[in-house]
Amino acid sequence: MKRIITSLFLGLLLGLSSAYSQGTTATLSGTVSDEDGAAVPDAIVTVRNDGIRWQRETTTNSAGDFTLSFLPPGRYAVKAARQGFLATEIKDMALEVGAQLSLKIALKPAGPAESVTVTAASAINTAPSVSTLINRQFVESLPMNGRSFQSLIILTPGVVLTKTGFGEQGQFSVNGQRSNANYFTVDGVSANIQISGSATLNQTAGGSIPGGSAGGGTISLVSIDALQEFRIQTSTYAPEYGRSPGAQVSIVTRSGTNEFHGTLFEYFRNDALDANDWFNNSLG
Structure with a gap:
């Protein structure tokens, strides 16, 4: 009997891992x-x-x-x-x-x-779902505010950014669904664990971690340097996507290669770099 229960448990684990990995x-x-x-x-x-x-x-x-x-x-x-x-x-x-x-x-x-x-x-x-793929070429070629891939998410048809409060940056709505109906996975693992104000873990769909990250939202999911590509599915999901009715966001991180590589960035903002406005130009 114990052997049967163990076999069923292992089979359940393998089935869940396959569903996530797919x-x-x-x-x-x-x-x-x-x-x-x-x-x-x-x-x-x-x-x-x-x-x-x-x-x-x-x-x-x-x-x-x-x-x-x-x-x-x-x-x-x-x-x-x-x-x-x-x-x-x-x-x-x-x-x-x-x-x-x-x-x-x-x-x-x-x-x-x-x-x-x-x-x-x-x-x-042959995939039945309606989706948009954002690959590494987009990540490296397009300017992104705050080094978050949130600016790439809005390239998907049907995506609208929503008003957010503190710790909820990066929230968006897809095809009229609520922003907390989106579901995120990173390398096949659910990324919808949120830390509430009372320091308790809650399973949510917004992808934000207001208690654990000052940025929150999509900013806290994956570093832009670690992002390989992601796909946003907006309708007609496959059976493995059955948890939330909003967007299904599948994120894949970069893997190692046989050569050393790295990135370096600098953030600098100063009024001296701003363009002159109309009034300054009119005064010469």
Whole structure:
């Protein structure tokens, strides 16, 4: 009896971890066929992320279909190989947080060449939700007030910033929902724990921590230097997003690489740097 209870408990934990992880990872599925469109079963499909030296592989079924789930966001090389065919590799494929992509790979018969390399391939996004992705390129290219990604959140259609009080900066409403109906996850873990004025922990949806951070709101979730990308889903969520009716914000932090890197910033504000107003200009 004790063994059965332990097995059920472990199964529940694994199920919960999978549900959380699915929201902050990517899924790649597809079909491997020959040049005539016939399915190629038992083909080995490998996805490789050279930035973090990580790879996974799977085998196509009798219909030539494959699925690779829980892939960390990043840029991948996808390779399909089968005896009697040239191995085909698709390079520089971007898999973003929450993405569900479908890919078709056509293998050519074996010949003098050992492999075929494709530098760009069109993948179909099969995710049912309406969402907006903000990646690292936006973070590095756009100016942000207060070093918070709040200014990037408003790029999403249907998002409106709401009036806030002390410790509630970064609150926003999506499609008319209340600002406390938004749900945040950071690397698959719920980030909606709020510390109230009485120093008690409460599960809230605003993403603010007024008792634990002077900034509060989205400012306290992730440092802008640690942010890799995030996706805001505004409607037709998948089953794993069933807790709050507002926006589902999935945040992914940056991972380490094989090279040393870092950032440096400085904040300076002085009246001497302000532009002249109309009255100063009129006086010369």
